[in-house]
Amino acid sequence: MIYAKCLIMKEYRVKIIGVDCPTCVYSIERELRKIKGFTEIKVDIATGEAVIKCNSDECSISKIYDAIREAGYDLYKETLVTYVNISPEQVGVLEKKIAEIKGVIEAKISSSTGLIKININPLETNREAVYNELLRKGVEIKQTPEVKVHVSDKITLITKLVAFALALTAISYSMISMLNPSIPMNEGVLVTLAFTVIILNYSVVKKGYKLLLMKAPGMESLIALSSTLSFIFGLAIYAGILHQTHSSNTIIHSSSFFEASAGVLGFTSLGKYLEEKLKQKALKHLEELEKASRGKARIVKNSDVVEVNAEQVNIGDIVEVKTGDMIPVDGIVIEGAGYVDESLLTGESKPVFKKAENRDYVLAGSTLINGYMKIRTTRTGEDTVIARITEGAREAQFHKPVIQKFADKVVGLLTWIVIALAIIVAVAWYILTGSISLSLLFAAAVLAVTCPCPLGIAIPMVVSIGVLNASRIGILVRRGDLFERMAKANIVIFDKTGTLTLGEPRVKQVILLNNSNEEEIMHYTCSLEARSEHKLAQSLLEYCRENKYNLSSDVSYFEYFPGMGLIGQINEHTISIGNVELANRLGVELDQRILSLINEIGSRGSTPILVSIDNKPAAIVEVSDTLRPEAPEVIKALKELGFKVGLASGDIKGIVEKFREELKLDFAEGELRPMDKAEIIQRLQSNGGRVLFIGDGVNDAIAMSTSFIGIAMGKASDIAKNSGDAILLTNDLRGILKLYDLSRKVNKLALENLIWAFIYNTTLIPIAAGALYPQYGIVLKPEWAALAMILSDITVILNSLRVGLSKAK
Numbered sequence: 001m002i003y004a005k006c007l008i009m010k011e012y013r014v015k016i017i018g019v020d021c022p023t024c025v026y027s028i029e030r031e032l033r034k035i036k037g038f039t040e041i042k043v044d045i046a047t048g049e050a051v052i053k054c055n056s057d058e059c060s061i062s063k064i065y066d067a068i069r070e071a072g073y074d075l076y077k078e079t080l081v082t083y084v085n086i087s088p089e090q091v092g093v094l095e096k097k098i099a100e101i102k103g104v105i106e107a108k109i110s111s112s113t114g115l116i117k118i119n120i121n122p123l124e125t126n127r128e129a130v131y132n133e134l135l136r137k138g139v140e141i142k143q144t145p146e147v148k149v150h151v152s153d154k155i156t157l158i159t160k161l162v163a164f165a166l167a168l169t170a171i172s173y174s175m176i177s178m179l180n181p182s183i184p185m186n187e188g189v190l191v192t193l194a195f196t197v198i199i200l201n202y203s204v205v206k207k208g209y210k211l212l213l214m215k216a217p218g219m220e221s222l223i224a225l226s227s228t229l230s231f232i233f234g235l236a237i238y239a240g241i242l243h244q245t246h247s248s249n250t251i252i253h254s255s256s257f258f259e260a261s262a263g264v265l266g267f268t269s270l271g272k273y274l275e276e277k278l279k280q281k282a283l284k285h286l287e288e289l290e291k292a293s294r295g296k297a298r299i300v301k302n303s304d305v306v307e308v309n310a311e312q313v314n315i316g317d318i319v320e321v322k323t324g325d326m327i328p329v330d331g332i333v334i335e336g337a338g339y340v341d342e343s344l345l346t347g348e349s350k351p352v353f354k355k356a357e358n359r360d361y362v363l364a365g366s367t368l369i370n371g372y373m374k375i376r377t378t379r380t381g382e383d384t385v386i387a388r389i390t391e392g393a394r395e396a397q398f399h400k401p402v403i404q405k406f407a408d409k410v411v412g413l414l415t416w417i418v419i420a421l422a423i424i425v426a427v428a429w430y431i432l433t434g435s436i437s438l439s440l441l442f443a444a445a446v447l448a449v450t451c452p453c454p455l456g457i458a459i460p461m462v463v464s465i466g467v468l469n470a471s472r473i474g475i476l477v478r479r480g481d482l483f484e485r486m487a488k489a490n491i492v493i494f495d496k497t498g499t500l501t502l503g504e505p506r507v508k509q510v511i512l513l514n515n516s517n518e519e520e521i522m523h524y525t526c527s528l529e530a531r532s533e534h535k536l537a538q539s540l541l542e543y544c545r546e547n548k549y550n551l552s553s554d555v556s557y558f559e560y561f562p563g564m565g566l567i568g569q570i571n572e573h574t575i576s577i578g579n580v581e582l583a584n585r586l587g588v589e590l591d592q593r594i595l596s597l598i599n600e601i602g603s604r605g606s607t608p609i610l611v612s613i614d615n616k617p618a619a620i621v622e623v624s625d626t627l628r629p630e631a632p633e634v635i636k637a638l639k640e641l642g643f644k645v646g647l648a649s650g651d652i653k654g655i656v657e658k659f660r661e662e663l664k665l666d667f668a669e670g671e672l673r674p675m676d677k678a679e680i681i682q683r684l685q686s687n688g689g690r691v692l693f694i695g696d697g698v699n700d701a702i703a704m705s706t707s708f709i710g711i712a713m714g715k716a717s718d719i720a721k722n723s724g725d726a727i728l729l730t731n732d733l734r735g736i737l738k739l740y741d742l743s744r745k746v747n748k749l750a751l752e753n754l755i756w757a758f759i760y761n762t763t764l765i766p767i768a769a770g771a772l773y774p775q776y777g778i779v780l781k782p783e784w785a786a787l788a789m790i791l792s793d794i795t796v797i798l799n800s801l802r803v804g805l806s807k808a809k
Contacts, residue, residue: 009055010053010055010056010057011051011053012052012053012054012124013049013051013121013124014049014050014052014061014068014075014076014121014123015047015050015075015076015122015123016028016043016048016049016050016068016073016074016075016076017048017073017076025041025043028041028043028067028068029041031067031068031070032052032064032067032068034067035054035059035063035064036056037056037058037059038052038053038054038059038064039053039055040053041053048076049123052064061103061104061105061121062105062106065077065105065106065119076122076123077105077120077121077122078119078120078126078127079117079118079119079120080118080120080127080131081115081118082116082131082141083114083115083141084109084134084139084141085114085141086109086114086140091109093215094107094109094139095108095109097137098116098118098134098137098139101125101133101134101137102124102125103120103122103124103125103126103130104118104119104121104125104130105120105121106118107119110460110464118130138210140207159200160269160270161270162200163196163197163200163201163265163266164267164270165266166193166197166200166262166266167193167263167265167266167267167783168266169193170190170193170194170197170258170263170266171259171262173189173190173259174190174258187238190258190259191234191258193258193262194234194258194259194261194262195231197261197266198228200269201269204220204223204268204269205220205224205228207220208221208222208223208224208225209224212225217416221415221419222415222418222419222447222448222450223264223268223447223448225419225444226264226444226445226447226448226782226786227260227261227262227448227782228261229443229444230257230258230260230261230264230440230444230782231257231261233257233436233440234260234261237257237437238258257437257440257444259783260441260781260782260783261782262783263783263784263787264448264782264783264785264786265786267783267786267787267790268786295309295310295326296309296310296328297309297319297328297329298320299313299317299318299319299320300318300319300374305320310328310329310380310381311381313329314380315377316376316377317329317376317377318334318374318375318376318377319331319374319375319377320373320374320375321368321372322368322372323368323371323372324369325368326366326367326368327340327362327363327364327367327368327375328364329375329377329378329379329380329384330361330362330363330364330377330379330380331361331362331375331377332359332360332361332375333354333358333359333373333375334356334374334375334376335356335373335374336355336356336371336372336374337354337355337356337357337371337372337373338353338354338368338369338370338371338372338373339351339352339353339354339371340352340353340366340367340368340369341366341367341368341369342363342366351369351370354373356373356374361378362375363384363386364379364384364387365386414450414761418765421450421765421769422447423443425439425443425446425769426439426440426442426443429442429443441781441782442768442773442779444782445768445769445779445780445781445782445785446765446768446785448768448783448785448789449764449765449767449768449780449782449785449786449788449789450761450764450765450768450789459750459753459754460480461797461800462746462749462753462799462800463483463750464480465800466483466742466743466745466746466803467480469742470726470739470742473738473742474714474728474730474732474735475726475729475735475738475739475742476726476729477725477726477739478724478725478727479726482709482725482726482743483743483747483750484743484747485690485708485709485725486739486743487743487747488690488708489643489690489691489708489709490642490643490689490690491644491645491689491691492638492643492644492645492646492691492692492693492694493645493646493647493648493680493681493691493692493693493703493707494645494647494648495648495693495695495696495703496647496656496659497535497536497625497649497651497696498535498695498713499694499696500627500628500631500647500659500733501627502625503535503696503713503731504625505535505536505538505539505625506539506542506543506623506624506625507622508606508622509621509622510619510620510621510622511597511619511620511622512618512619513594513618513619513620514616514617514618516613516618516619518619519547519549521611521618521619522543522544522547522549523544523549523550523551524552524573524575524611524613525540525544525575525611525619525621526540526541526543526544526549526551527551527552527555527570528555528566528577529541529566530551531555531558531560531566531568532560532566535696536607536609536623539623540621552571554570554571555568555569555570556569556570557569561578562674563650563672563673563674563675564578564579564581564582564650564673565577565578565582565609567582567586573613573614574613574615575611575612575613576588576610576611576612576615577609577610577612578609578610579608579652579671580598580610580652580671581671582610583610583617586612586615587615588612588615588616588617589617590610590617594610598652598654599652599654601620601622601654602652602653602654602655602658603654603655603658604624605624605658605659606623606655607622607623607624607625607651607652607655608620608622608623608652609621609622627659628733630732630733630734631733632663633734634734635663635664635665636664637737638736638737639664639666641740643692644667644689645665645666646665646666646669647660647663647665647667647668647669648668648672648676648677648680648693648703649669649670649672650672650673651670651671652671653670655670656668656670656671674700674703677693677700677703678703678705678706681693681703681706682706685707685708690708691708691709692708692710692736693706693707693709693710694711694712694713695713696712696713700712704724704725709725710724710725711725711726711727711739712724712726712727712728713727713728713731714727714728714730714731726739742803745803749799749800749802749803752799753796753800756796756799757792760792764780764788768780768785
């Protein structure tokens with residue numbers, strides 16, 4: 001008989017963002033065909049909705065998502081964010097279980113905070129359905145850090161304290177009888193104490209066995225097995241079902257199993273509670289950021305002031321802020337003045353004076369210490385700086401360092417290995433001694449002493465605290481693996497305008513050519529530059545405003561050429577504004593006098609901007625910027641640390657060379673387009689270099705994406721910020737040195753935590769298994785094994801907290 005293999009036909013309905021032509025569909029299909037089992041895609045170009053068919057389980061929605069993104073497009077998706085009670089060793093298993101839910105594209109879980117982020121396909125499911133499915137699968141959803149129920153918290157603490165006190169009583173009562181046999185002991189008291197402790201910690205026991213049945217055992221599973229098996233065995237002896245053997249050994253007493261059961265649960269439950277409180281304290285800054293992004297706002301409407309929730313404020317609304325108020329939006333001060341505390345955002349403890357005359361910018365989450373202001377809103381909700389910091393701190397937790405990925409693999413196997421080891425230990429000791437009680441006591445100790453948690457939280461805990469500590473000193477870390485990569489970087493490349501310079505260029509002079517008229521030239525120039533986001537465009541527009549040159553609205557054509565300039569058409573005149581390369585490409589003839597003027601301007605460290613009308617040179621605008629005062633100090637420090645430091649700029653070679661000499665750079669490249677910067681970085685990295693690129697403009701986005709590490713200045717364009725691994729919120733280059741120092745400390749503590757976790761487990765597991773018993777008669781009882789396990793956990797957290805003690809130099 002011939003059996004035909006039945007193919008599994010699967011169909012996914014998705015909405016693709018960015019599809020507007022058949023070529024787009026072809027590009028996507030080409031990537032999808034790389035997935036085993038993909039058969040067909042049908043796309044409605046008008047709506048972006050698509051049906052994708054597969055005949056294999058290997059063709060999953062997550063792989064489809066990755067393929068579509070690889071093709072340069074994206075899926076329309078929604079995100080469910082919540083917090084779960086989870087042990088580090090369960091993270092991998094839970095991520096796989098969630099990925100199996102219909103409509104889930106991907107799931108990421110932070111082992112240090114319990115934060116879970118699930119991207120879902122709204123054409124196949126919704127948030128509520130996924131949330132209910134999580135509950136059905138036994139996932140324990142907990143309240144988010146910002147929601148606190150103090151009464152419930154107090155009850156939990158009292159319960160843990162009572163359980164701990166009863167456990168201590170059981171151990172003391174049993175030890176008194178063991179040390180002095182003349183004192184009678186009522187084992188019924190121990191049975192009652194141990195049973196009460198189990199009842200008080202019913203949730204721990206229930207969760208432990210539940211995880212075991214789910215084939216995702218964690219620390220709670222080991223504790224539940226150790227405590228309940230000890231109690232059941234002790235109860236069997238107490239009831240006469242089993243008879244105590246090896247009774248000549250005073251270490252093993254009939255009461256040992258009751259004290260072990262009570263001690264394991266009593267010690268670990270209180271210890272885990274205190275450990276959770278320590279973790280909350282360590283991550284408190286994230287909670288402060290989240291709180292600061294919420295609250296109330298007073299909107300000024302005509303002569304009335306209306307109080308609303310901060311998320312109800314719209315761009316352009318005027319918000320009133322009084323002394324002591326937290327500023328609810330990002331915006332510009334249009335009336336009043338005062339001292340603003342921005343320490344939550346920048347780490348700068350000294351209040352900053354802001355006033356309407358300067359049109360100073362203020363940020364949501366900062367506090368008006370003294371004064372009164374009216375602020376015109378420019379950013380609200382998720383677009384504010386504080387929201388970006390909070391989201392960045394959350395997102396960074398999902399990018400794991402290489403060493404953490406290794407630890408995660410070990411943790412995922414360790415619990416199963418320990419359960420198997422406990423069985424082996426029990427069988428081995430029974431064969432050697434014939435004592436069920438001794439063999440079970442050693443097995444219970446192995447279960448209690450082994451804790452995957454220190455391995456699981458060794459790195460994510462210190463990385464999470466490092467990310468939050470970075471935000472305190474004005475650095476937004478967007479990837480958790482940045483600290484690890486920072487220590488490996490060996491080349492630093494700076495952009496010039498807005499990075500090495502203040503990014504506040506000013507027009508020094510306009511040199512007219514071929515008898516042109518300045519007002520006419522600047523009229524054309526500024527009319528086109530008004531459409532550009534480049535830093536130099538702003539300086540030209542400011543010059544036009546100061547000289548009251550009018551702008552034209554008759555721009556019939558505009559095109560921007562990254563790294564070269566722009567061209568446009570006004571009143572049938574073609575205008576080009578940019579560098580020599582752009583002029584050459586357009587066929588503009590430049591005589592020696594013009595080239596000499598351009599080089600002369602460059603030699604002074606200024607930027608020459610050539611304006612041509614109808615392919616004839618009309619003017620050279622000299623724009624100068626100021627070097628950041630901290631730049632020489634930072635570059636010197638980087639070179640002392642062993643970095644090779646260079647400059648990559650779109651400016652002419654004369655300017656770049658001047659900067660190279662003034663700052664004593666190792667290399668400098670000028671007249672670069674965006675792709676040229678990326679190619680330089682690729683060349684350096686192909687020869688073993690690991691480039692840290694710092695920039696701020698649209699032109700720098702490709703370079704940041706290509707480099708080993710990309711860092712954006714705080715005033716960078718949105719595309720540059722999105723490409724960066726970190727953002728210097730204060731626009732101070734000394735942040736690079738602070739980040740380097742912090743990275744070294746994070747890496748050092750992460751390694752210490754990992755080494756400690758391995759040493760702890762490799763040392764105490766053999767002792768718990770009875771390695772010292774034959775020669776020295778030493779037994780590590782389960783209750784003391786559990787106490788050692790909790791102390792190991794707390795040691796890792798306390799060591800991680802040392803990151804917060806680091807001071808930026």
